[in-house]
Amino acid sequence: MRRILCGLFFVAVLFSPSYTRAQQQYVKVTNEMIYQKLIEIEKRQAVLEAEFKAFREETNRRFDDVSKRFEELREDMNKRFNELINFLWMITAIFTTLTLGVIGFAYWDRRTIIRKSKEETLEEIERKWKPERIDKLVSSLRELAKKDAQVAEVLKKFNLL
Incomplete structure (x- = not known):
């Protein structure tokens, strides 16, 4: 039974449309056909190279824009950080002055009393x-x-x- 099924499968493959079509479409390839295909491939390659060059230039321009934006953001952050540091120094100076004033007043008041x-x-x-x-x-x-x-x-x- 198994041999019969294998044989039927082999016959079905032999007479299938794709197998017979492949045998019928055999075409002789010439050097001229190969040259034409190579010329088409070179043309496509030139188009792809031009597109890739344009893509690379656009990408470089975008990276430059992003780099400039990051530089601007870093400068802005440095400016804000310096302002924050100056503000903290002012607060520290005010607090120190108030503390010394209160201590001085307390000392003077005690001495007087x-x-x-x-x-x-x-x-x-x-x-x-x-x-x-x-x-x-x-x-x-x-x-x-x-x-x-x-x-x-x-x-x-x-x-x-």
Whole structure:
């Protein structure tokens, strides 16, 4: 069965239209035909070379345009970056100035307040504790120290006896 199918397939291929057409269309190729085909190929090649040259020139022009655009963009970015850096320097300078001003004001204010409070305290002490009263107090403690040993010891400790 298998041999019969293979044989039928072989006969079908032999008598198929494409196989018979290939045998019938056999044409003798001459040198003149070859030259004509070569001339046609050279003409097509010349056209293709001209188109390729035009394409290459157009591509180069476009690449030059893109390169110029990139250069413009880079210059613009550098300009903006420099402006940003200058702005940041200004902000830093302003912040530093404000910080130093606040610290200076706080220092000046503290000094003024401390000086004023010292003056007020001394005035209050002088008003309440006059030097005569302090002398009387020390004298009375010395008298007391003659009778009381503890008071004498305290006055000696503070170099008042």
